[in-house]
Amino acid sequence: MKKRIAVLPGDGIGKEVVKGAIEVLQAVAERFGHQFYFQYGKIGGEAIDAVGTPLPDETVELCKQSDAVLLGAVGGYKWDRQPVHLRPERGLLKIRKDLNLFANLRPTNYYPSLAESSPLRNEVIEGVDMVMVRELTGGLYFGKPSERTKKNGEDAVVDTLYYQRKEMERVIKLAFELAKTRKGKVTSVDKANVLESSRMWREVAEEVGKEYPEVVLEHMLVDNAAMQMIKKPKQFDVVVTENMFGDILSDEASVLTGSLGMLPSASLSQKGPYLYEPIHGSAPDIEGKNVANPIAMILSAAMMLRLSFGMNEEAEAVEQAVNQVLDAGYRTADIMSFGKKKVSTSEMVEEVKATL
Amino acid sequence: MKKRIAVLPGDGIGKEVVKGAIEVLQAVAERFGHQFYFQYGKIGGEAIDAVGTPLPDETVELCKQSDAVLLGAVGGYKWDRQPVHLRPERGLLKIRKDLNLFANLRPTNYYPSLAESSPLRNEVIEGVDMVMVRELTGGLYFGKPSERTKKNGEDAVVDTLYYQRKEMERVIKLAFELAKTRKGKVTSVDKANVLESSRMWREVAEEVGKEYPEVVLEHMLVDNAAMQMIKKPKQFDVVVTENMFGDILSDEASVLTGSLGMLPSASLSQKGPYLYEPIHGSAPDIEGKNVANPIAMILSAAMMLRLSFGMNEEAEAVEQAVNQVLDAGYRTADIMSFGKKKVSTSEMVEEVKATL
Ligand SMILES: CC(C)[C@H](C(=O)O)[C@@H](O)C(=O)O
Numbered sequence: 001m002k003k004r005i006a007v008l009p010g011d012g013i014g015k016e017v018v019k020g021a022i023e024v025l026q027a028v029a030e031r032f033g034h035q036f037y038f039q040y041g042k043i044g045g046e047a048i049d050a051v052g053t054p055l056p057d058e059t060v061e062l063c064k065q066s067d068a069v070l071l072g073a074v075g076g077y078k079w080d081r082q083p084v085h086l087r088p089e090r091g092l093l094k095i096r097k098d099l100n101l102f103a104n105l106r107p108t109n110y111y112p113s114l115a116e117s118s119p120l121r122n123e124v125i126e127g128v129d130m131v132m133v134r135e136l137t138g139g140l141y142f143g144k145p146s147e148r149t150k151k152n153g154e155d156a157v158v159d160t161l162y163y164q165r166k167e168m169e170r171v172i173k174l175a176f177e178l179a180k181t182r183k184g185k186v187t188s189v190d191k192a193n194v195l196e197s198s199r200m201w202r203e204v205a206e207e208v209g210k211e212y213p214e215v216v217l218e219h220m221l222v223d224n225a226a227m228q229m230i231k232k233p234k235q236f237d238v239v240v241t242e243n244m245f246g247d248i249l250s251d252e253a254s255v256l257t258g259s260l261g262m263l264p265s266a267s268l269s270q271k272g273p274y275l276y277e278p279i280h281g282s283a284p285d286i287e288g289k290n291v292a293n294p295i296a297m298i299l300s301a302a303m304m305l306r307l308s309f310g311m312n313e314e315a316e317a318v319e320q321a322v323n324q325v326l327d328a329g330y331r332t333a334d335i336m337s338f339g340k341k342k343v344s345t346s347e348m349v350e351e352v353k354a355t356l
Numbered sequence: 357m358k359k360r361i362a363v364l365p366g367d368g369i370g371k372e373v374v375k376g377a378i379e380v381l382q383a384v385a386e387r388f389g390h391q392f393y394f395q396y397g398k399i400g401g402e403a404i405d406a407v408g409t410p411l412p413d414e415t416v417e418l419c420k421q422s423d424a425v426l427l428g429a430v431g432g433y434k435w436d437r438q439p440v441h442l443r444p445e446r447g448l449l450k451i452r453k454d455l456n457l458f459a460n461l462r463p464t465n466y467y468p469s470l471a472e473s474s475p476l477r478n479e480v481i482e483g484v485d486m487v488m489v490r491e492l493t494g495g496l497y498f499g500k501p502s503e504r505t506k507k508n509g510e511d512a513v514v515d516t517l518y519y520q521r522k523e524m525e526r527v528i529k530l531a532f533e534l535a536k537t538r539k540g541k542v543t544s545v546d547k548a549n550v551l552e553s554s555r556m557w558r559e560v561a562e563e564v565g566k567e568y569p570e571v572v573l574e575h576m577l578v579d580n581a582a583m584q585m586i587k588k589p590k591q592f593d594v595v596v597t598e599n600m601f602g603d604i605l606s607d608e609a610s611v612l613t614g615s616l617g618m619l620p621s622a623s624l625s626q627k628g629p630y631l632y633e634p635i636h637g638s639a640p641d642i643e644g645k646n647v648a649n650p651i652a653m654i655l656s657a658a659m660m661l662r663l664s665f666g667m668n669e670e671a672e673a674v675e676q677a678v679n680q681v682l683d684a685g686y687r688t689a690d691i692m693s694f695g696k697k698k699v700s701t702s703e704m705v706e707e708v709k710a711t712l
């Protein structure tokens with residue numbers, strides 16, 4: 001197969017891990033007889049420096065003409081004091097909106113070989129296998145007004161949590177579809193005892209749930225979900241929630257298994273292209289040192305092979321290669337533990353390629 | 357001293373734990389020569405059943421005429437399907453607003469004797485000692501509009517995150533005052549890379565911080581805070597944040613040390629009366645079984661002694677009694693572990709009284 005892949009390395013370690021993932025993809029192409037065309041675009045701080053905006057139109061165009069998008073990470077100290085519209089993160093928010101990426105998927109898996117790096121006890125996380133589905137283009141992130149105001153001459157401020165019913169429907173449906181292919185359970189997280197938007201969310205979840213009699217639907221309040229995630233993470237299969245709750249809970253979930261540097265994500269739209277990025281950020285403190293863990297980016301590329309290109313065998317080959325390299329004891333600094341073999345970013349990539 | 361205490365047992369195990377705390381307070385009164393007058397009011401499901409509203413005016417009046425308020429818990433299966441304005445939680449939200457309880461304080465402490473009940477590794481939680489300060493009367497909880505709407509004939513919904521600058525100021529100030537009496541660090545949590553309200557919050561935190569040169573101020577994004585809370589909870593001293601973030605993070609924090617049934621809280625206003633309640637809910641599944649852990653309620657009463665009545669010695673006496681009873685191996689079911697002595701709610705109360 002021939003595929004066009006838009007590559008947006010971004011800032012910090014984004015560049016390094018993207019480079020590694022592309023090498024792995026090239027190895028996949030060779031082994032399975034595919035042709036991948038990589039075209040590079042700018043986003044984040046790099047784009048601000050080059051053209052004065054965190055997401056230039058040509059990057060958006062490039063993405064729209066591609067079969068899938070690989071994103072490294074954005075952000076860095078350099079742009080921390082910029083006015084809001086000149087912050088790297090704006091590029092991220094805008095590309096989500098421009099490509100209509102309404103659902104962010106983040107799997108969290110238990111890796112026996114990494115259990116020691118988790119802050120949780122092994123018996124709590126052993127066997128954890130869940131996917132967070134976060135609504136990504138609505139809610140507080142994009143609602144208007146979002147501005148300073150006055151009340152009786154005094155300073156005040158307002159942000160708006162706005163959703164259309166159909167925005168809830170599509171992402172909740174996606175969660176049910178996913179649950180069908182997994183353990184058959186959806187946990188819908190809301191704050192229905194306080195928010196009107198959450199009460200609508202719960203209604204929609206009930207309605208959509210009726211179309212999936214084979215999937216168990218459970219509702220959970222967001223504060224309770226924040227507790228259950230630590231107390232009994234094994235109870236979850238697919239968790240679906242709105243944008244801001246999803247931002248908080250998916251980051252909480254990402255540290256459970258001690259493998260933040262290992263976690264991929266996929267952002268889906270109705271028609272594609274989908275976007276794939278690691279969960280970790282740009283980590284400017286270790287930029288350019290060849291020590292970043294490339295596995296999250298490599299596994300994001302594997303998600304791309306499966307979800308965007310339908311290349312299941314290829315995706316599995318990459319995932320298995322990663323597992324074998326971990327089993328063989330290779331570790332980047334972030335997941336290093338006693339008695340293992342410490343490797344650099346590029347060495348880790350070499351190992352994965354060799355195993356492929 | 358003579359003190360009037362409004363007692364709102366509420367629903368479920370609320371009744372049982374309040375009864376226990378009052379017995380302990382009576383023991384304190386005897387030992388230290390105080391007079392406590394307890395007057396009972398209805399709130400939550402009990403109030404709905406009795407008078408058709410979750411917070412009757414006479415309960416509010418009673419509270420206003422008292423020196424402090426003790427609240428058990430509200431809610432239960434029975435009222436789960438009621439329309440929103442007839443839900444027990446409405447009583448809770450309304451009393452916060454009616455008494456102007458703008459700051460909710462939740463200490464989370466490490467109990468060596470309970471470390472085994474924590475899902476986290478002992479080395480992660482050993483020595484944790486933090487207080488969450490949550491804004492309690494603003495933000496998404498009370499902003500208008502909060503309603504269904506239409507967009508081009510299609511269903512939509514809106515909630516509003518609204519804050520006045522002075523609402524931010526008073527709670528952030530309180531956090532700094534608290535930090536001065538503790539480890540001297542305030543972590544202000546927001547989502548300044550997305551929300552305008554968070555950008556104002558961060559400005560206000562900076563401004564207030566200037567008045568407290570002896571306190572270190574640090575800003576943290578809410579998603580990162582949800583991670584750090586699990587990864588390195590020891591880094592925190594006082595954490596201050598807005599209402600919804602505080603709801604989520606304080607529940608997350610409450611499971612860190614494995615002692616949910618032990619955690620008290622205080623809700624403060626400008627002039628009093630303050631309200632004290634355990635963090636756990638009404639737990640309808642164990643209602644009336646005499647197995648609930650009364651310690652969170654007893655420690656809430658201790659906070660009342662200290663913060664509302666300035667009775668430091670008395671508060672410490674209660675806290676020490678609780679520690680001694682735990683050290684002696686007494687445990688209610690929720691914190692039971694191998695080799696300890698399992699006791700009922702009333703037996704635990706007896707032990708604390710006897711130790712006092
Ligand atoms: C950088 C930030 C705007 C972004 C978000 O809040 O969505 C990030 O935290 C994420 O989760 O991808």
Ligand SMILES: CC(C)[C@H](C(=O)O)[C@@H](O)C(=O)O
Nearest residue numbers: 193194223445446448449603
């Ligand atoms: C019951 C509910 C409305 C309440 C809240 O969200 O504030 C509770 O979760 C709490 O934290 O006291």
